[in-house]
Amino acid sequence: xxxxxxxxxxxxxxASAQEGEVTLPSTTVxxxxxxxxxxxxxxxxxxxxxxxxxxxxxxxxxxxxxxxAEQAERARQSYAVEIHPEIIGGVQTDVIIPKGxxxxxxxxxxxxxxxxxxxxxxxxxxxxAESIPVxxxxxxxxxxxxxxEGPENHFPAASEDVAAVYADLLQRxxxxxxxxxxxxxxxxxxxxxxxxxxxxxLPRPGAIAMLCSGAKLxxxxxxxxxxxxNGGPPAKPEDVPTxxxxxxxxxxxxxxxPLVLPGVSDAVMAQFPPTAILTGSRDFAMSxxxxxxxxxxxxxxxxxxxxxxxxSHAFMxxxxxxxxxxxxxxxxxxxxxxxxMKPKG
Amino acid sequence: xxxxxxxxxxxxxxASAQEGEVTLPSTTVxxxxxxxxxxxxxxxxxxxxxxxxxxxxxxxxxxxxxxxAEQAERARQSYAVEIHPEIIGGVQTDVIIPKGxxxxxxxxxxxxxxxxxxxxxxxxxxxxAESIPVxxxxxxxxxxxxxxEGPENHFPAASEDVAAVYADLLQRxxxxxxxxxxxxxxxxxxxxxxxxxxxxxLPRPGAIAMLCSGAKLxxxxxxxxxxxxNGGPPAKPEDVPTxxxxxxxxxxxxxxxPLVLPGVSDAVMAQFPPTAILTGSRDFAMSxxxxxxxxxxxxxxxxxxxxxxxxSHAFMxxxxxxxxxxxxxxxxxxxxxxxxMKPKG
Numbered sequence: 001x002x003x004x005x006x007x008x009x010x011x012x013x014x015a016s017a018q019e020g021e022v023t024l025p026s027t028t029v030x031x032x033x034x035x036x037x038x039x040x041x042x043x044x045x046x047x048x049x050x051x052x053x054x055x056x057x058x059x060x061x062x063x064x065x066x067x068x069a070e071q072a073e074r075a076r077q078s079y080a081v082e083i084h085p086e087i088i089g090g091v092q093t094d095v096i097i098p099k100g101x102x103x104x105x106x107x108x109x110x111x112x113x114x115x116x117x118x119x120x121x122x123x124x125x126x127x128x129a130e131s132i133p134v135x136x137x138x139x140x141x142x143x144x145x146x147x148x149e150g151p152e153n154h155f156p157a158a159s160e161d162v163a164a165v166y167a168d169l170l171q172r173x174x175x176x177x178x179x180x181x182x183x184x185x186x187x188x189x190x191x192x193x194x195x196x197x198x199x200x201x202l203p204r205p206g207a208i209a210m211l212c213s214g215a216k217l218x219x220x221x222x223x224x225x226x227x228x229x230n231g232g233p234p235a236k237p238e239d240v241p242t243x244x245x246x247x248x249x250x251x252x253x254x255x256x257x258p259l260v261l262p263g264v265s266d267a268v269m270a271q272f273p274p275t276a277i278l279t280g281s282r283d284f285a286m287s288x289x290x291x292x293x294x295x296x297x298x299x300x301x302x303x304x305x306x307x308x309x310x311x312s313h314a315f316m317x318x319x320x321x322x323x324x325x326x327x328x329x330x331x332x333x334x335x336x337x338x339x340x341m342k343p344k345g
Numbered sequence: 346x347x348x349x350x351x352x353x354x355x356x357x358x359x360a361s362a363q364e365g366e367v368t369l370p371s372t373t374v375x376x377x378x379x380x381x382x383x384x385x386x387x388x389x390x391x392x393x394x395x396x397x398x399x400x401x402x403x404x405x406x407x408x409x410x411x412x413x414a415e416q417a418e419r420a421r422q423s424y425a426v427e428i429h430p431e432i433i434g435g436v437q438t439d440v441i442i443p444k445g446x447x448x449x450x451x452x453x454x455x456x457x458x459x460x461x462x463x464x465x466x467x468x469x470x471x472x473x474a475e476s477i478p479v480x481x482x483x484x485x486x487x488x489x490x491x492x493x494e495g496p497e498n499h500f501p502a503a504s505e506d507v508a509a510v511y512a513d514l515l516q517r518x519x520x521x522x523x524x525x526x527x528x529x530x531x532x533x534x535x536x537x538x539x540x541x542x543x544x545x546x547l548p549r550p551g552a553i554a555m556l557c558s559g560a561k562l563x564x565x566x567x568x569x570x571x572x573x574x575n576g577g578p579p580a581k582p583e584d585v586p587t588x589x590x591x592x593x594x595x596x597x598x599x600x601x602x603p604l605v606l607p608g609v610s611d612a613v614m615a616q617f618p619p620t621a622i623l624t625g626s627r628d629f630a631m632s633x634x635x636x637x638x639x640x641x642x643x644x645x646x647x648x649x650x651x652x653x654x655x656x657s658h659a660f661m662x663x664x665x666x667x668x669x670x671x672x673x674x675x676x677x678x679x680x681x682x683x684x685x686m687k688p689k690g
Contacts, residue, residue, distance in 0.1 A: 020376030031365025
């Protein structure tokens with residue numbers, strides 16, 4: 001019966017094939033044998049059959065605020081840090097200090113985290129969930145920035161806020177001692193920030209990292225595979241590549257502007273500092289991440305890529321997963337290899 | 346109709362779900378928008394609807410001999426090299442010299458290529474198709490080794506042949522000036538060779554690369570996704586991970602032996618030299634490659650990963666693809682950064 005249905009579907013698909021298209025038959029895929037039991041458990045309980053449909057921004061925010069609060073709470077339980085809310089450059093931040101303070105070699109270094117959340121949610125708790133593991137595993141101070149989001153605010157509000165925090169930190173730190181990283185929307189904002197600094201004559205940071213994101217719109221194989229691998233419905237072809245207009249923060253923004261999507265400009269990308277790109281094989285942003293890494297390498301920028309099999313979008317925020325711990329440790333080590341150490345002169 | 350069938354298939358799948366399994370609905374995936382028109386053309390004409398079924402080894406060899414001859418011919422047309430058949434350490438090789446000779450900085454360096462082909466085919470032409478682009482783009486000498494294969498020969502015949510060539514080259518080159526790379530079976534053999542050298546007190550080479558392969562059996566997400574992404578039938582669950590017994594060369598070999606699959610031993614892998622891992626998002630070996638890169642990084646070995654979206658197994662052999670050129674150039678640059686340069690004392 002199943003085989004017959006598959007054959008019918010294949011025929012239906014073949015009739016409408018565009019150049020380069022392939023119609024996948026229905027098939028069963030086990031959870032990656034390279035992934036941990038904890039990751040498989042998370043997939044079973046929190047991912048495969050959980051695909052909320054939101055009626056609007058308020059409902060989405062309520063859902064993700066709760067989700068982020070859970071991840072932040074688990075991170076606080078898993079890692080020993082102190083968290084100090086602080087206004088820096090006029091912008092709300094949380095300063096995450098590893099218990100006992102930064103390691104001696106990190107006294108003159110700082111990391112800036114730009115949280116994910118579709119440029120619409122994720123501040124404070126989401127940023128803490130991303131930053132706490134890196135602060136603890138890297139024994140380094142991390143400042144997570146509550147930048148302005150949509151739909152209330154629009155591009156370039158977030159870039160302006162990141163620049164304000166960065167400019168303030170430059171009074172205390174050499175630029176080469178500052179690292180910036182972000183996950184999902186925060187990874188895009190990380191790339192946007194580097195482009196913004198170029199445009200506004202701010203010095204280049206020492207190193208950056210894009211987690212589960214790239215410097216371009218989401219497209220490619222993973223944009224089609226990740227949704228179904230995570231047990232959801234297939235992506236609608238008209239939604240890939242992601243339309244900028246689907247993100248309220250980018251209302252009116254130009255997808256051809258390198259301040260919005262730096263990947264459109266080799267000239268901008270060629271001036272990027274060393275860049276780490278981390279993703280998973282079930283992350284819808286994997287293909288964008290891979291292509292960004294290749295673009296940077298092609299342009300002579302030191303770019304390092306790490307991909308965890310079976311891992312989904314933003315898995316680094318799940319402190320119960322050994323893969324997340326490994327990814328965050330890899331991230332901390334990347335910054336340790338690339339950031340300067342000298343005190344501000 | 347299609348929607349109803351999908352729903353039925355989902356129900357059928359749900360009834361038999363194992364922990365962590367997901368049943369993908371039939372869905373249509375366009376060719377990666379990040380990939381080149383040449384790659385899409387290759388997919389249309391030579392990949393999507395081409396899935397030969399071989400009655401036995403003779404038929405498979407005939408097919409792949411023809412395929413490899415075509416790739417080698419295109420490589421010879423695309424790149425300027427001289428090819429000298431030579432017996433080294435008692436083993437047949439082809440020595441590939443870039444036209445005009447190696448670059449000055451490569452005078453005291455050499456690369457060894459271990460061709461792919463399931464440990465059953467790929468010698469000479471296949472090895473040349475893999476080596477010519479690297480020799481030309483890296484302006485470096487590459488020696489491709491016609492090691493003993495199955496089903497006529499069994500493990501460790503290939504390792505012995507590689508060791509014989511390597512030992513001979515050590516009379517002329519410092520070990521840190523020698524790089525080894527291979528694609529598919531050749532990537533596994535590259536890892537096996539490093540383990541073999543450890544066991545037999547041969548010095549470690551300067552750097553190695555595994556292309557479309559890892560130091561372990563093929564499993565994970567890509568082992569299930571790549572077959573259908575390339576337009577073929579789904580993988581049979583009982584065939585993933587790859588059974589060692591399915592490869593005639595490994596008849597009688599032990600999958601728990603690090604000389605066979607080095608990935609089973611952290612102690613062996615921790616002594617690997619700097620390693621590059623290159624793969625594509627439609628390569629059935631991608632997941633094994635990703636997991637090998639993570640294992641090496643975890644063990645403190647310098648491992649760099651490059652993944653091209655939309656690319657299939659052994660795409661580096663297709664000289665008409667810009668992605669192949671980029672991958673082979675990336676490979677050459679990796680060796681340039683890691684190999685020693687001093688003359689043999």
